[in-house]
Amino acid sequence: MKITLRDIPLKGKRVLVRVDYNVPMELDTSTNSYVITDRTRILETLDTLKYLIDQKAKIVLISHLGRPKGKRNPKESLASVAPILSELLGTKVKFVGDCIGPEVDKEKENLQEGEVLLLENTRFYPGEEKNDPEFAKALASHIDVYINDAFGSAHRAHASTEGVCHFIQQKAIGFLMEKELKYLGEELKDPKRPFVVILGGAKVSDKIEVINRLLEKADALLIGGAMAYTFLLTKGCKVGKSLIEPDKTDVAQKALEKAKEEKVKFLLPVDHLVAQSIDFEKRIVQGVEQTPGIDIPEEKLGVDIGPKTMALYAEEIKAARTILWNGPMGVFEIPGCEKGTFSIAQSIAENPSAVSIVAGGDSIKALHRSGLAEKVSFISTGGGATLDFLKGKVLPGIDSIPDK
Ligand SMILES: Nc1ncnc2c1ncn2[C@@H]1O[C@H](COP(=O)(O)OP(=O)(O)O)[C@@H](O)[C@H]1O
Protein backbone atom coordinates (compact mmCIF):
# COMPACT_ATOMS: atom_id res chain seq x y z
CA MET A 1 0.00 0.00 0.00
CA LYS A 2 1.37 3.38 -1.00
CA ILE A 3 1.54 6.36 1.34
CA THR A 4 -1.41 8.61 0.52
CA LEU A 5 -1.92 12.29 1.18
CA ARG A 6 -4.02 11.34 4.24
CA ASP A 7 -0.85 10.01 5.89
CA ILE A 8 1.10 13.28 5.80
CA PRO A 9 0.62 16.46 7.85
CA LEU A 10 -0.02 19.16 5.28
CA LYS A 11 -0.88 22.38 7.13
CA GLY A 12 1.29 25.23 5.95
CA LYS A 13 3.41 22.90 3.80
CA ARG A 14 4.32 23.71 0.22
CA VAL A 15 2.94 20.76 -1.70
CA LEU A 16 3.91 20.01 -5.29
CA VAL A 17 1.09 18.06 -6.97
CA ARG A 18 1.80 16.30 -10.27
CA VAL A 19 -1.52 16.15 -12.11
CA ASP A 20 -2.26 14.95 -15.64
CA TYR A 21 -3.87 17.94 -17.33
CA ASN A 22 -2.98 16.59 -20.77
CA VAL A 23 -6.50 17.44 -21.85
CA PRO A 24 -7.85 17.27 -25.40
CA MET A 25 -7.75 20.66 -27.15
CA GLU A 26 -9.30 21.76 -30.43
CA LEU A 27 -8.91 24.90 -32.49
CA ASP A 28 -11.99 27.11 -32.22
CA THR A 29 -12.02 28.56 -35.73
CA SER A 30 -14.35 31.42 -34.75
CA THR A 31 -11.87 32.81 -32.19
CA ASN A 32 -8.74 31.17 -33.65
CA SER A 33 -7.80 29.93 -30.19
CA TYR A 34 -7.36 26.46 -28.67
CA VAL A 35 -10.07 25.34 -26.30
CA ILE A 36 -10.27 22.42 -23.90
CA THR A 37 -12.82 19.93 -25.20
CA ASP A 38 -12.96 17.49 -22.29
CA ARG A 39 -12.55 18.38 -18.61
CA THR A 40 -12.49 14.88 -17.13
CA ARG A 41 -8.81 14.92 -16.20
CA ILE A 42 -9.31 18.25 -14.41
CA LEU A 43 -12.51 17.18 -12.63
CA GLU A 44 -10.88 13.98 -11.41
CA THR A 45 -8.24 15.92 -9.43
CA LEU A 46 -10.74 18.03 -7.49
CA ASP A 47 -11.02 15.67 -4.50
CA THR A 48 -7.28 15.87 -3.95
CA LEU A 49 -7.16 19.63 -4.44
CA LYS A 50 -10.13 20.35 -2.18
CA TYR A 51 -8.60 18.17 0.53
CA LEU A 52 -5.29 20.05 0.25
CA ILE A 53 -7.11 23.38 0.47
CA ASP A 54 -9.04 22.20 3.56
CA GLN A 55 -5.78 21.07 5.13
CA LYS A 56 -4.36 24.58 4.54
CA ALA A 57 -1.53 23.40 2.32
CA LYS A 58 0.18 25.75 -0.13
CA ILE A 59 -0.49 24.05 -3.44
CA VAL A 60 1.71 24.06 -6.56
CA LEU A 61 0.39 22.15 -9.59
CA ILE A 62 2.54 20.75 -12.40
CA SER A 63 1.61 18.85 -15.55
CA HIS A 64 2.57 18.26 -19.14
CA LEU A 65 0.26 18.98 -22.08
CA GLY A 66 0.73 17.43 -25.52
CA ARG A 67 4.13 16.63 -26.95
CA PRO A 68 5.94 19.97 -27.47
CA LYS A 69 9.33 18.16 -27.52
CA GLY A 70 11.22 20.44 -25.13
CA LYS A 71 10.23 23.71 -26.80
CA ARG A 72 7.77 26.40 -25.83
CA ASN A 73 4.59 26.20 -27.92
CA PRO A 74 1.68 28.52 -27.11
CA LYS A 75 -0.75 25.90 -28.48
CA GLU A 76 0.27 23.63 -25.62
CA SER A 77 0.18 26.15 -22.79
CA LEU A 78 -1.58 25.21 -19.57
CA ALA A 79 -2.80 28.82 -19.20
CA SER A 80 -6.34 27.90 -20.28
CA VAL A 81 -6.66 25.38 -17.43
CA ALA A 82 -6.35 28.06 -14.70
CA PRO A 83 -9.76 29.77 -15.21
CA ILE A 84 -11.53 26.40 -15.41
CA LEU A 85 -9.85 25.23 -12.24
CA SER A 86 -10.66 28.54 -10.49
CA GLU A 87 -14.32 28.09 -11.41
CA LEU A 88 -14.41 24.44 -10.30
CA LEU A 89 -12.62 25.06 -6.99
CA GLY A 90 -14.37 28.33 -6.25
CA THR A 91 -11.02 29.95 -5.49
CA LYS A 92 -8.59 31.85 -7.70
CA VAL A 93 -5.90 29.68 -9.24
CA LYS A 94 -2.88 31.74 -10.21
CA PHE A 95 -0.98 30.77 -13.36
CA VAL A 96 2.72 31.43 -13.96
CA GLY A 97 4.10 31.09 -17.50
CA ASP A 98 7.01 28.88 -16.43
CA CYS A 99 7.59 25.82 -14.27
CA ILE A 100 11.10 26.52 -12.95
CA GLY A 101 13.25 29.61 -12.36
CA PRO A 102 13.35 32.74 -10.17
CA GLU A 103 9.83 33.98 -10.97
CA VAL A 104 8.33 30.59 -10.11
CA ASP A 105 10.40 30.35 -6.93
CA LYS A 106 9.17 33.80 -5.84
CA GLU A 107 5.55 32.77 -6.43
CA LYS A 108 6.12 29.57 -4.46
CA GLU A 109 7.57 31.58 -1.56
CA ASN A 110 4.64 34.01 -1.57
CA LEU A 111 1.96 31.30 -1.53
CA GLN A 112 -0.43 31.51 1.43
CA GLU A 113 -2.19 28.60 3.12
CA GLY A 114 -4.99 27.21 0.93
CA GLU A 115 -3.77 29.02 -2.20
CA VAL A 116 -3.27 27.25 -5.54
CA LEU A 117 -0.59 28.01 -8.11
CA LEU A 118 -0.57 26.35 -11.56
CA LEU A 119 2.76 26.22 -13.40
CA GLU A 120 3.43 26.05 -17.16
CA ASN A 121 3.82 22.82 -19.19
CA THR A 122 6.81 20.82 -17.91
CA ARG A 123 7.47 19.51 -21.45
CA PHE A 124 8.49 23.00 -22.59
CA TYR A 125 11.86 21.91 -21.16
CA PRO A 126 13.84 19.00 -22.67
CA GLY A 127 14.85 18.04 -19.10
CA GLU A 128 11.34 16.78 -18.39
CA GLU A 129 11.30 13.78 -20.76
CA LYS A 130 15.05 13.18 -20.31
CA ASN A 131 14.43 12.97 -16.56
CA ASP A 132 17.31 15.40 -16.08
CA PRO A 133 18.25 15.65 -12.36
CA GLU A 134 18.98 19.39 -12.61
CA PHE A 135 15.52 20.04 -14.01
CA ALA A 136 13.94 17.77 -11.40
CA LYS A 137 15.82 19.60 -8.65
CA ALA A 138 14.52 22.95 -9.95
CA LEU A 139 10.94 21.59 -9.88
CA ALA A 140 11.51 20.51 -6.27
CA SER A 141 12.85 23.86 -5.08
CA HIS A 142 10.96 25.38 -2.09
CA ILE A 143 8.77 22.26 -1.85
CA ASP A 144 8.09 20.23 1.33
CA VAL A 145 5.79 17.48 0.07
CA TYR A 146 5.26 15.80 -3.34
CA ILE A 147 1.92 14.28 -4.30
CA ASN A 148 1.57 12.27 -7.48
CA ASP A 149 -2.03 12.26 -8.70
CA ALA A 150 -1.19 11.91 -12.41
CA PHE A 151 -2.25 8.34 -13.07
CA GLY A 152 -2.35 9.03 -16.83
CA SER A 153 1.40 9.78 -16.76
CA ALA A 154 2.45 7.17 -14.22
CA HIS A 155 4.01 5.01 -16.97
CA ARG A 156 6.50 7.78 -17.80
CA ALA A 157 9.82 8.03 -15.91
CA HIS A 158 10.07 11.78 -16.40
CA ALA A 159 11.44 14.53 -14.17
CA SER A 160 8.01 15.54 -12.85
CA THR A 161 6.84 11.96 -12.25
CA GLU A 162 10.03 10.22 -11.10
CA GLY A 163 13.15 12.43 -10.97
CA VAL A 164 11.61 15.00 -8.64
CA CYS A 165 11.08 12.30 -5.99
CA HIS A 166 14.84 12.14 -5.39
CA PHE A 167 14.79 15.73 -4.13
CA ILE A 168 11.73 15.71 -1.86
CA GLN A 169 11.58 13.63 1.29
CA GLN A 170 7.85 13.42 1.90
CA LYS A 171 5.94 11.78 -0.94
CA ALA A 172 2.49 10.34 -1.38
CA ILE A 173 -0.12 9.45 -3.98
CA GLY A 174 -3.31 11.50 -4.36
CA PHE A 175 -6.93 10.36 -4.27
CA LEU A 176 -7.25 9.90 -8.05
CA MET A 177 -4.17 7.69 -8.18
CA GLU A 178 -5.51 5.72 -5.22
CA LYS A 179 -8.92 5.26 -6.89
CA GLU A 180 -7.42 4.12 -10.21
CA LEU A 181 -5.07 1.61 -8.58
CA LYS A 182 -7.84 0.17 -6.43
CA TYR A 183 -10.39 -0.22 -9.23
CA LEU A 184 -8.03 -1.45 -11.93
CA GLY A 185 -6.25 -3.72 -9.46
CA GLU A 186 -9.50 -5.34 -8.39
CA GLU A 187 -11.16 -5.71 -11.78
CA LEU A 188 -8.21 -6.49 -14.02
CA LYS A 189 -6.19 -8.80 -11.78
CA ASP A 190 -8.43 -11.74 -12.54
CA PRO A 191 -10.97 -10.41 -15.04
CA LYS A 192 -14.30 -12.16 -15.57
CA ARG A 193 -14.25 -13.91 -18.93
CA PRO A 194 -14.62 -13.42 -21.81
CA PHE A 195 -12.28 -10.46 -21.40
CA VAL A 196 -12.43 -8.30 -24.52
CA VAL A 197 -9.88 -5.53 -25.14
CA ILE A 198 -10.57 -2.88 -27.78
CA LEU A 199 -7.50 -0.98 -28.93
CA GLY A 200 -7.30 1.97 -31.28
CA GLY A 201 -6.02 5.52 -31.36
CA ALA A 202 -2.91 7.06 -32.80
CA LYS A 203 -0.11 6.26 -30.32
CA VAL A 204 0.78 3.13 -32.26
CA SER A 205 4.43 2.72 -31.29
CA ASP A 206 3.57 3.21 -27.60
CA LYS A 207 0.77 0.70 -27.54
CA ILE A 208 1.68 -1.97 -30.07
CA GLU A 209 4.33 -3.33 -27.70
CA VAL A 210 1.66 -3.90 -25.05
CA ILE A 211 -0.29 -6.27 -27.27
CA ASN A 212 2.03 -9.21 -26.66
CA ARG A 213 1.25 -9.16 -22.95
CA LEU A 214 -2.44 -8.44 -23.52
CA LEU A 215 -2.60 -11.64 -25.52
CA GLU A 216 -1.80 -13.53 -22.32
CA LYS A 217 -4.67 -11.83 -20.49
CA ALA A 218 -7.46 -11.22 -22.99
CA ASP A 219 -9.82 -13.60 -24.80
CA ALA A 220 -10.33 -11.25 -27.72
CA LEU A 221 -8.55 -8.19 -29.06
CA LEU A 222 -10.44 -5.85 -31.36
CA ILE A 223 -8.17 -3.46 -33.22
CA GLY A 224 -9.21 -0.17 -34.80
CA GLY A 225 -7.91 3.38 -35.28
CA ALA A 226 -4.48 3.96 -36.75
CA MET A 227 -3.20 0.87 -34.91
CA ALA A 228 -5.10 -1.33 -37.39
CA TYR A 229 -3.21 -0.25 -40.51
CA THR A 230 0.22 -1.36 -39.29
CA PHE A 231 -1.29 -4.81 -38.68
CA LEU A 232 -3.06 -4.88 -42.04
CA LEU A 233 0.18 -3.84 -43.76
CA THR A 234 1.95 -6.71 -41.97
CA LYS A 235 -0.68 -9.11 -43.30
CA GLY A 236 -0.04 -7.90 -46.85
CA CYS A 237 -3.19 -5.79 -47.20
CA LYS A 238 -3.20 -2.46 -49.03
CA VAL A 239 -3.32 0.50 -46.63
CA GLY A 240 -2.99 3.45 -49.05
CA LYS A 241 -1.83 6.63 -47.29
CA SER A 242 -3.12 5.57 -43.87
CA LEU A 243 -1.10 6.37 -40.75
CA ILE A 244 1.30 3.45 -40.33
CA GLU A 245 4.52 2.72 -38.49
CA PRO A 246 6.48 0.52 -40.95
CA ASP A 247 9.26 -0.12 -38.39
CA LYS A 248 6.70 -1.83 -36.16
CA THR A 249 5.71 -4.57 -38.61
CA ASP A 250 8.05 -7.02 -36.83
CA VAL A 251 6.29 -6.40 -33.53
CA ALA A 252 2.95 -6.68 -35.32
CA GLN A 253 3.98 -9.97 -36.95
CA LYS A 254 4.99 -11.43 -33.59
CA ALA A 255 1.69 -10.36 -32.06
CA LEU A 256 -0.25 -12.01 -34.90
CA GLU A 257 1.69 -15.24 -34.41
CA LYS A 258 1.26 -15.15 -30.65
CA ALA A 259 -2.49 -14.59 -30.99
CA LYS A 260 -2.65 -17.83 -33.01
CA GLU A 261 -0.57 -19.72 -30.45
CA GLU A 262 -2.57 -18.43 -27.49
CA LYS A 263 -5.84 -19.00 -29.39
CA VAL A 264 -6.88 -15.43 -28.71
CA LYS A 265 -9.32 -13.88 -31.15
CA PHE A 266 -7.43 -11.09 -32.87
CA LEU A 267 -9.81 -9.06 -34.99
CA LEU A 268 -8.81 -6.41 -37.50
CA PRO A 269 -11.13 -4.19 -39.53
CA VAL A 270 -12.72 -5.90 -42.54
CA ASP A 271 -13.87 -2.62 -44.10
CA HIS A 272 -13.10 1.06 -43.65
CA LEU A 273 -14.20 4.63 -44.06
CA VAL A 274 -11.51 6.28 -46.16
CA ALA A 275 -10.77 9.88 -47.21
CA GLN A 276 -8.77 11.63 -49.90
CA SER A 277 -7.28 14.16 -47.49
CA ILE A 278 -7.55 15.26 -43.91
CA ASP A 279 -6.94 18.56 -42.12
CA PHE A 280 -6.67 17.83 -38.38
CA GLU A 281 -6.44 21.50 -37.36
CA LYS A 282 -9.54 22.61 -39.24
CA ARG A 283 -11.26 19.24 -38.73
CA ILE A 284 -12.09 18.71 -42.38
CA VAL A 285 -11.97 15.51 -44.44
CA GLN A 286 -12.37 15.41 -48.20
CA GLY A 287 -13.29 12.64 -50.60
CA VAL A 288 -14.86 10.38 -47.98
CA GLU A 289 -16.17 6.95 -49.00
CA GLN A 290 -16.67 3.40 -47.72
CA THR A 291 -14.45 0.60 -48.93
CA PRO A 292 -16.25 -2.65 -49.79
CA GLY A 293 -13.48 -4.75 -48.18
CA ILE A 294 -10.16 -4.78 -46.35
CA ASP A 295 -7.95 -3.04 -48.92
CA ILE A 296 -7.65 0.74 -48.95
CA PRO A 297 -7.17 2.42 -52.35
CA GLU A 298 -3.65 3.77 -52.96
CA GLU A 299 -4.55 7.47 -52.86
CA LYS A 300 -6.79 7.23 -49.76
CA LEU A 301 -6.30 6.97 -46.02
CA GLY A 302 -8.33 5.16 -43.39
CA VAL A 303 -10.28 7.47 -41.07
CA ASP A 304 -12.71 5.07 -39.37
CA ILE A 305 -13.80 1.42 -39.28
CA GLY A 306 -16.60 0.45 -41.64
CA PRO A 307 -20.11 -0.95 -40.91
CA LYS A 308 -19.18 -4.65 -41.29
CA THR A 309 -16.39 -4.15 -38.75
CA MET A 310 -18.75 -2.35 -36.38
CA ALA A 311 -21.15 -5.33 -36.53
CA LEU A 312 -18.32 -7.83 -36.05
CA TYR A 313 -16.95 -5.99 -33.01
CA ALA A 314 -20.46 -5.52 -31.56
CA GLU A 315 -20.88 -9.32 -31.45
CA GLU A 316 -17.70 -9.73 -29.40
CA ILE A 317 -18.57 -6.90 -27.04
CA LYS A 318 -22.06 -8.34 -26.51
CA ALA A 319 -20.57 -11.63 -25.28
CA ALA A 320 -17.94 -10.06 -22.99
CA ARG A 321 -17.99 -10.06 -19.19
CA THR A 322 -15.06 -7.65 -18.87
CA ILE A 323 -14.37 -4.92 -21.43
CA LEU A 324 -11.37 -2.60 -21.63
CA TRP A 325 -11.39 0.06 -24.34
CA ASN A 326 -8.49 2.38 -25.14
CA GLY A 327 -8.18 4.40 -28.32
CA PRO A 328 -10.83 5.69 -30.74
CA MET A 329 -11.66 3.64 -33.85
CA GLY A 330 -11.18 6.64 -36.13
CA VAL A 331 -10.59 10.38 -36.23
CA PHE A 332 -13.82 10.90 -34.29
CA GLU A 333 -13.10 14.61 -33.71
CA ILE A 334 -13.91 15.22 -37.38
CA PRO A 335 -17.61 15.21 -38.24
CA GLY A 336 -18.47 12.17 -40.35
CA CYS A 337 -15.66 10.02 -38.90
CA GLU A 338 -17.16 9.31 -35.47
CA LYS A 339 -19.51 6.40 -36.28
CA GLY A 340 -17.09 3.56 -35.59
CA THR A 341 -15.98 5.01 -32.26
CA PHE A 342 -19.57 5.74 -31.19
CA SER A 343 -20.63 2.23 -32.23
CA ILE A 344 -18.12 0.79 -29.74
CA ALA A 345 -19.58 3.03 -27.01
CA GLN A 346 -23.08 1.87 -28.03
CA SER A 347 -22.11 -1.82 -27.93
CA ILE A 348 -20.60 -1.37 -24.46
CA ALA A 349 -23.76 0.41 -23.29
CA GLU A 350 -25.83 -2.54 -24.54
CA ASN A 351 -23.96 -4.95 -22.26
CA PRO A 352 -24.62 -3.52 -18.79
CA SER A 353 -23.83 -6.76 -16.98
CA ALA A 354 -20.18 -6.63 -18.05
CA VAL A 355 -17.51 -4.68 -16.16
CA SER A 356 -16.55 -1.98 -18.66
CA ILE A 357 -13.53 0.30 -18.45
CA VAL A 358 -12.89 3.13 -20.88
CA ALA A 359 -9.33 4.45 -20.62
CA GLY A 360 -7.37 7.37 -22.04
CA GLY A 361 -7.76 11.10 -22.64
CA ASP A 362 -9.21 10.96 -26.16
CA SER A 363 -11.25 7.83 -25.53
CA ILE A 364 -12.95 9.57 -22.59
CA LYS A 365 -13.67 12.58 -24.76
CA ALA A 366 -15.18 10.30 -27.43
CA LEU A 367 -17.25 8.50 -24.80
CA HIS A 368 -18.64 11.79 -23.52
CA ARG A 369 -19.44 12.90 -27.07
CA SER A 370 -21.35 9.68 -27.61
CA GLY A 371 -23.56 10.60 -24.65
CA LEU A 372 -23.09 7.14 -23.14
CA ALA A 373 -20.59 7.81 -20.35
CA GLU A 374 -23.17 6.91 -17.68
CA LYS A 375 -23.37 3.39 -19.06
CA VAL A 376 -19.74 2.55 -18.38
CA SER A 377 -18.56 0.95 -15.10
CA PHE A 378 -15.33 2.93 -14.80
CA ILE A 379 -13.60 5.75 -16.65
CA SER A 380 -9.84 5.57 -16.26
CA THR A 381 -7.84 8.76 -16.86
CA GLY A 382 -4.88 6.73 -18.12
CA GLY A 383 -4.70 5.17 -21.58
CA GLY A 384 -1.10 3.98 -21.97
CA ALA A 385 -0.79 3.88 -18.16
CA THR A 386 -3.78 1.54 -17.84
CA LEU A 387 -2.44 -0.76 -20.54
CA ASP A 388 0.97 -0.87 -18.87
CA PHE A 389 -0.70 -1.53 -15.52
CA LEU A 390 -2.68 -4.39 -17.05
CA LYS A 391 0.52 -5.72 -18.56
CA GLY A 392 1.94 -5.94 -15.04
CA LYS A 393 4.66 -3.38 -15.69
CA VAL A 394 6.05 -1.38 -12.77
CA LEU A 395 4.84 2.18 -13.29
CA PRO A 396 7.68 4.60 -12.41
CA GLY A 397 5.31 7.31 -11.18
CA ILE A 398 3.90 4.90 -8.61
CA ASP A 399 7.08 3.01 -7.83
CA SER A 400 8.79 6.23 -6.75
CA ILE A 401 6.25 6.75 -3.95
CA PRO A 402 7.16 4.73 -0.83
CA ASP A 403 4.92 2.05 0.68
CA LYS A 404 3.32 2.57 4.08
N1 LIG B 1 -7.32 6.19 -38.58
C1 LIG B 1 -6.72 7.14 -37.86
N2 LIG B 1 -5.77 7.94 -38.41
C2 LIG B 1 -5.19 8.91 -37.68
N3 LIG B 1 -5.50 9.19 -36.40
C3 LIG B 1 -6.42 8.42 -35.80
C4 LIG B 1 -7.08 7.36 -36.50
N4 LIG B 1 -7.96 6.79 -35.66
C5 LIG B 1 -7.87 7.46 -34.49
N5 LIG B 1 -6.95 8.45 -34.57
C6 LIG B 1 -6.64 9.47 -33.55
O1 LIG B 1 -6.19 8.87 -32.36
C7 LIG B 1 -6.24 9.89 -31.37
C8 LIG B 1 -6.34 9.27 -30.00
O2 LIG B 1 -5.29 8.33 -29.81
P1 LIG B 1 -4.65 7.98 -28.39
O3 LIG B 1 -3.95 9.18 -27.84
O4 LIG B 1 -3.84 6.76 -28.61
O5 LIG B 1 -5.95 7.68 -27.49
P2 LIG B 1 -6.18 7.90 -25.92
O6 LIG B 1 -5.88 9.36 -25.62
O7 LIG B 1 -7.60 7.55 -25.68
O8 LIG B 1 -5.21 6.99 -25.22
C9 LIG B 1 -7.44 10.74 -31.72
O9 LIG B 1 -7.06 12.09 -31.74
C10 LIG B 1 -7.85 10.24 -33.10
O10 LIG B 1 -8.13 11.28 -34.02
Ligand SMILES: O=C(OP(=O)(O)O)[C@H](O)COP(=O)(O)O
Ligand atom coordinates in the same frame (compact mmCIF):
# COMPACT_ATOMS: atom_id res chain seq x y z
O1 LIG C 1 -2.62 11.35 -22.53
C1 LIG C 1 -1.86 10.54 -22.02
O2 LIG C 1 -1.83 9.24 -22.38
P1 LIG C 1 -2.98 8.49 -23.26
O3 LIG C 1 -3.12 9.22 -24.58
O4 LIG C 1 -2.42 7.10 -23.45
O5 LIG C 1 -4.26 8.51 -22.47
C2 LIG C 1 -0.90 10.91 -20.90
O6 LIG C 1 -1.05 12.26 -20.54
C3 LIG C 1 0.54 10.62 -21.31
O7 LIG C 1 0.88 11.40 -22.41
P2 LIG C 1 2.12 10.91 -23.36
O8 LIG C 1 1.68 9.64 -24.04
O9 LIG C 1 2.34 12.04 -24.34
O10 LIG C 1 3.29 10.67 -22.44
